[in-house]
């Protein structure tokens with residue numbers, strides 16, 4: 001869709017078109033006029049990159065164990081009510097995904113469940129090793145069918161329009177670099193994580209925590225912003241750019257970590273933060289910039305068919321994972337903290353919601369359990385828009401306001417300032433935590 005089609009007033013603006021943004025759009029009624037924007041191309045969201053899978057409450061018997069695994073991984077700093085909501089909503093959300101055409105691995109028609117680190121049982125649905133792509137592509141296809149949604153790519157939210165502590169819309173920069181003020185009854189931030197702030201990250205580099213910077217600028221509450229997850233196993237490379245993830249499910253299926261002498265040195269199924277520490281210690285001890293991950297110990301599945309994407313990518317980098325170990329290194333991966341929201345994803349500013357990785361509803365505590373984030377994003381994006389609709393009251397918005405766009409016009413500088421604000425806030429929170 002072209003920028004020429006941009007209006008200046010919508011019912012809802014959704015910033016981001018990953019799983020949180022798409023699922024939000026799909027749960028808004030057809031009579032609501034929606035603007036959905038993304039900073040990059042349609043496929044450039046972290047949701048597309050998710051490899052491992054998505055958790056689900058397999059049977060009611062698994063509730064206590066799923067709950068405990070999530071809390072244990074989160075160092076018991078999770079908001080228990082949010083964890084409960086996520087687990088109890090999981091089956092319904094998965095059924096909706098299947099209705100939208102998402103295909104999960106099955107045998108004889110029955111869903112297959114895999115396992116990743118720190119899960120005490122198999123409860124993860126997957127689609128090869130490209131689960132996120134499968135889910136996001138199918139959701140995007142459904143959103144594209146909606147006549148009430150205008151979707152703009154290469155379009156960036158640079159600010160929000162505030163009336164006291166009430167959000168009336170956003171300022172956006174369109175694909176041609178032109179700034180526009182656009183008003184809405186409600187705004188949903190579904191802007192993803194903060195990997196772009198780091199040198200080494202598995203995230204898309206344009207995900208620079210913009211909602212956090214705007215929260216800092218407009219006094220919107222943040223939570224646990226130093227809770228940043230480092231993924232223990234990403235493909236080691238001397239090249240610049242996004243780090244390729246070697247999914248946890250590889251270790252879940254039996255791969256082992258080796259030191260420089262080819263000796264196993266750790267329990268590979270430790271929670272991510274603990275495993276990262278062990279790998280860093282080993283790298284230091286070995287005087288090496290990586291350790292190695294061997295898939296030769298995987299016995300119950302065929303590597304090429306179970307992990308086709310990892311196999312192909314590593315081969316392109318000159319590594320045949322069926323024959324030799326993969327050099328791996330920890331990299332920034334996920335953001336547990338974020339814009340503070342309540343259980344219906346409301347921020348501390350009126351008419352402003354946040355869902356997905358950009359928000360913090362407390363599900364993940366201090367450390368995310370693998371494969372909980374796609375689920376959490378879907379569950380809480382849906383809750384956000386259902387709350388908007390439930391509390392909808394027509395309101396007058398002054399759409400004739402004059403704006404000084406000059407702060408954004410040196411866009412590179414404005415963007416750099418935002419990134420620095422986010423980085424400094426994380427560092428500050430880290431220092432506070434260490435006191």
Ligand SMILES: Cc1cc2nc3c(=O)[nH]c(=O)nc-3n(C[C@H](O)[C@H](O)[C@H](O)COP(=O)(O)OP(=O)(O)OC[C@H]3O[C@@H](n4cnc5c(N)ncnc54)[C@H](O)[C@@H]3O)c2cc1C
Nearest residue numbers: 016017018020039046047050052053157192356357373374
């Ligand atoms: C390599 C990798 C593997 C992963 N594997 C798994 C897994 O197996 N299971 C699991 O549960 N989770 C996994 N995750 C995490 C999971 O993918 C993400 O947490 C989740 O997809 C976040 O979805 P989201 O909708 O919140 O954000 P995203 O999907 O990242 O989407 C963010 C959107 O916001 C847009 N945006 C950002 N800022 C702006 C702005 N200022 N203006 C306009 N648009 C903006 C972006 O362009 C993008 O469209 C993985 C993550 C990575 C990186």
